[in-house]
Amino acid sequence: MVERILEAAHEVLLVEGHDAASTNRIARRAGISPGSLYQYFDGKEAIVDAVVARYSDDLAARVAAAFTTNLGARGETVAHDSVAALLAALEADAEMLRVVTEQLPLAHHRERLVALRDQVTQLVATYLAAQRPTRAVEPETAAWLLVRTVEQLTVRYVLDAPSIAREVFVSELTHLVLAHLEPRRT
């Protein structure tokens, strides 16, 4: 039954949008009574939160899997494959990505997002610190910049569908990451 509610809430969010996602509508789509929602969830916020959590966890798992399996490869390969994997993961449910990033006020799930981002940032910082040689810059600083850059660009690429070929985009973003890590030319 919990599954049924989550499924219905997911569909309502996709089809009707967050602003029109009322508890009664979720219940009707799930084929149950409004009252039954509250036997399994504390309220509307908890329902939406659970849907977002499921999406977020699924996304995190995909990305983490792709990232950790390639850690041993050359830097270029790690960067390229990570970008490609992230792109693929985001494309898996682009509609939900749009709901989360464009309809839900960020403040509603800020904590979850920040935690995830900090976790990834920490992971990348650790990876960078273990790599020799990079430029003389704090790994935390470089990781902070790069994680947010890759996240933002891949998300916008999926949602805005710019007229940039997919392989060009992946290659350019990879280059952006690697170029920033190389020693300065001056």
Next chain:
Amino acid sequence: MVERILEAAHEVLLVEGHDAASTNRIARRAGISPGSLYQYFDGKEAIVDAVVARYSDDLAARVAAAFTTNLGARGETVAHDSVAALLAALEADAEMLRVVTEQLPLAHHRERLVALRDQVTQLVATYLAAQRPTRAVEPETAAWLLVRTVEQLTVRYVLDAPSIAREVFVSELTHLVLAHLEPRRT
């Protein structure tokens, strides 16, 4: 009176947040009657829209001014000063920036934001096309990546206040931009 309403709406958005910003609350803070709102605006959405528009226009003006006055300088200088100017412009009203980026659902002012971003992207693409030499990549592609990168990183820097010194951040972001434009090393 229009000014008074906009001012009140601005304050309510900052203090109470978007979710709690009702028309009655805006009217009360403006010291006028709810009915009077509708002699000057079509509805709540129009009021919020006008507040966001004012903020957006002000921001665009600051950035455009800083960017166009430095167009003649060396590439390094243009990049560095543009980043610094954008950072300063965003810091001017950081609270409103937080409201716009974290409380308002992006979909509500998506059109305005996309238009502004596309305009800046076009400007940067034109600038890049006029510069010799850069890597063999479409100026539109490079501009697309760089504009979104700089925007996202400066916004997150202002709102998340990471433990990165300001001059280090500006320098690193500038380096990120320049490194991506330099010829590949291979």
Next chain:
DNA sequence: TCGTGACACGAGCGATCGCTCGCATACCAT
């Protein structure tokens, strides 16, 4: 001085919201 029109007022309308609670039902141990 007086008629008039523009403006501001604010109680309250209709709609919608998240949510509750008394009731019906179905299942199971006794």
Next chain:
DNA sequence: ATGGTATGCGAGCGATCGCTCGTGTCACGA
């Protein structure tokens, strides 16, 4: 067969929303 319990139901509560409209006020031209 029967009593107890857990569970789903759905009408409707109270609150809040954006918004309206009948009313009062006042500045101003005739």
